[in-house]
Amino acid sequence: MSGAEEAALLDPSVPLRPVAGPDGTVPVPVRRRSARTVGLFLAVCAVLLVSVVVSVRIGSTPVGYGDVVRSVASRLGIGVGGAPVPRLLDSLVWELRVPRVLLAALVGAALSVCGAVLQAVTRNALADPYLLGVSSGASTGAVVVVVLGFGAQTLGVTGGAFVGALLSFGLLMLLLRRSGLDSVRIVLTGVVVAQLFTALTSLVLMASGDADVIRAITQWLLGSMASARWDAVLVCAVVAAVGFAAVWVNSAALDGFSFGADTAASLGVDVRGTRWVLLVVTSLMAAVAVAAVGAIGFVGLIVPHGVRFLVGPLHRVLLPFSAVAGAVFLVWTDALARVAFAPQEVPVGVFTALLGVPLFLLVLRRRGEL
Incomplete structure (x- = not known):
């Protein structure tokens, strides 16, 4: 390659001319792919912003x-024109609707981020944030x-769920302390821990014999945003931001884990140390989420698969899109x-399952696995 050709290649103002590969196909230039990815991400962020605004006004009381x-x-202290909002309506929007949607x-x-990370770490397409038994432990703590009544005055349901x-x-880390943290051991140990705490939850519920208590805790176990408040939003925002930064820094390691521990090690990844970090971070994120709203299924399973189908498997792109x-x-x-059965509210976990099952089957069919 001549000096002029090298200069033209490095000059961003000169359009790239892709060269056909051995099979005759012409690859899309990296710059063009990056621009498309950024544009698509901004579009998805715009969809999220519109969704938040529209969702705030949806409810049994029209706003x-x-x-x-x-x-x-x-x-927020921003002056806008128009008549002031009535106090009751203002409280409805700011104290109930906005924190709930956020x-x-x-x-x-x-x-979704936890699901994407665990699917790579364990190389298990069915991995979700609750694979490690976190949701089962949270359920036991809440029950x-x-x-x-243990810790009811000091911890509350949210605190008890987080402790559980x-x-x-x-317990999972204790059982895995002497192993090499390989994928099979992580999955099997997580299943064992989950079954243990599920059995403890069932035992406590059956021993109580109170139908009203069982109904209330069952609704919490299915997930609900009804108790959302600003303190929960703040805690989840901090944990989610720190956790996302930690896993995104390890996106290259996650690409290696997707092909196996040996591939990750050949790329210079500290397999055991990185797995420990990723398991701790994802478990903490899942624990905070479950403690705040209960165990909501299918989100961490279906969303990463759908996003992976649209934008590819590279985790530096997959993680933000999944989020x-x-x-x-x-x-x-x-x-x-x-609003589906207003004024009665259905646990959100019911609808995530009802929507997640057909979506997951559709993704599998499009990928040729069904």
């Missing part, structure tokens, strides 16, 4: 877009607080749960 804008602007977006993003999730993950797509999915699913 206009103008009321939503004026309420949020007044709370929490749905954060939980959906966190669960112990509600039914037995940490205990289940601690935004998971947020959009759970925001709209929660909106559907609020």
